[in-house]
Structure formats: structure tokens, C-alpha cells
Amino acid sequence: MAEFTKIDELKFDEKGLIPAVVVDAVTKKVLTVAYMNRESLEISMKEGTTCFWSRSRKELWRKGETSGNKQHIVSITADCDKDALTVSVYKDGPACHLGTDSCFNNTVFESDEREEFSLEALMKVIEGRKIEKKEGSYTTYLFEKGIDKILKKVGEECTEVIIAGKANDKAETIYEISDLVYHVMVLMIEMGISIDDIKNELASRHVIDKKVKQEKMV
Secondary structure (H helix, E strand, O other), rough: OOOOOOOOHOOOOOOOOOEEEEEEHHHHHOOEEEEEOOOOOOHHHHHEEEEHEEOOOOEEEEEEOOOOOEEEEEEEEEEEOOOOEEEEEEEEEOOOOOOOOOOOOOOOOOOOOOOOOHHHHHHHHHHHHOOOOOOOOOOHHHHHHHHHHHHHHHHHHHHHHHHHHHOOOOOHHHHHHHHHHHHHHHHHHHHHHHHHHHHHHHHHHHHHHHHHHHHHOO
């Protein structure tokens, strides 16, 4: 069982505050950075939703109190020095007061040598092949052929994964799973399904599974 850090062990600054980095429990994306004092931290833990201390207004504020965009807390973790927190949450809506998913949207630096890969970025590339058809593109070809062709390819790739897995060939299985994931993503774009749709579905199953495990322990 995890050993919990007590509030008395946390190091609040001279103003009684501690920075809290709020992270999306599903995407792991940093949503915002705010501050908590002891009271707001205790409220957050008691109510299960984020409550912060406003340094400008000098008062407590519960995220989503007026907007409805509450943040439901999964966990709160202190760093090694116990003077900063990360708060993992499921959010009901945009985290930023500007209406964006995250407060962090202004790129300051981006390496020309190290391009960050993400499934979201790949989805945008695939979507681009549907919107702006590129001659000679296999992805564009699939979209032009339609749902039946896409589904056929998904089925074929499923079979290839099974064959590679049955042969206990790790490298080949990785290769075939990658092919399958790509074709599934093409299907998702064709049907208007986003990665967030899948993540949210899986997250809901995780919550249910956790509750079942807790009930078995009682």
C-alpha cells in the first residue's frame, strides 16, 4: 500500500502557498499551474475537485464554480522536496479561462532536430490526407475507396497481428500492430471518432475496474 505524505510535511512558502501543476489524467497534458494554501488543499481533498487560492483576489476559488468546468481529482502528489504538487484530474471542460483545453498554448522554442511524435499529430496528418487529397498517397487512396475498403484492411491487419503473435515473433508483432493501429486510425477519421473519444472510454472503464477491485477488498 502506498505511503501517503501528510499535509504537515508539505513546505508552503512565506505566503502560505504551494504551486500546483494540474495534469490531465487521460492525456497527461499539463493543463494549468495554480497555487494552493492549506485550506484550499484540504477543501480539494475533501470535495474531490480542485480548489485554489487566488493571489490577485486574495480569496479561495473552486475551479468550475461559475464556468461548470470542474476538475475531478484522481491524485495529488508532492515532489521530492515537498514544496510543489502535481494534481492529476479528469476535467469537465476547458482548463483555461480563454476556453482552450490547456493554458499552455504559446510555443517559445521547438527543436528542428527532434520532432515530437504523438498519436494526435499522426491523426492530423491522416485527416489532412482526407481533406486535401494528395496524389499517390495510400491514405488518400483508402479514403477514396471508402468504408468497406478501410474495414477490409483493418480485418487483414488483425489477422497479421494474430499470426505474428502466435509465432511469438516480437519484432514482427510490433510491426503488424503498428499497421493495425494506422488502419484503425484511418477508420476513426472516416467515422469522426477522435483519440479523446477512445481515451475517455478507456478511462471510464478504468474507474469502473478500480471500484470493482475496491469492493472485492471490503
